[in-house]
Amino acid sequence: MTTIAATPPAGRTLPPAPVPANGTPTEAQILDSADRCDQCSARAYVRATFASSDLLFCGHHFTKAEQRIRSTAKAVLDERSYILPARTTGTGATSA
Numbered sequence: 001m002t003t004i005a006a007t008p009p010a011g012r013t014l015p016p017a018p019v020p021a022n023g024t025p026t027e028a029q030i031l032d033s034a035d036r037c038d039q040c041s042a043r044a045y046v047r048a049t050f051a052s053s054d055l056l057f058c059g060h061h062f063t064k065a066e067q068r069i070r071s072t073a074k075a076v077l078d079e080r081s082y083i084l085p086a087r088t089t090g091t092g093a094t095s096a
């Protein structure tokens with residue numbers, strides 16, 4: 001078995017790999033930057049497996065249809081925990 005190593009940006013660490021509700025993802029199921037949302041072609045963070053095929057979603061499009069997808073998909077691999085929190089903008093300093 002090959003170990004999959006993700007390389008986080010300098011100074012950052014990746015959160016633990018997400019585990020789908022129905023088991024451990026195989027290497028083929030884990031999403032990377034080459035996987036694109038079927039709706040908008042942004043990077044995919046969710047793979048929904050249906051009876052006949054898989055669909056990939058970015059965080060935005062999965063969140064938009066999450067209830068419907070979870071109620072109809074056989075399995076959902078949700079890697080949205082890899083999405084970094086939005087950076088705050090503005091000129092205010094955060095330290096005193």
Ligand SMILES: [Zn+2]
Pocket residue numbers: 037038039040041042057058059060061
């Ligand atoms: Zn999308």
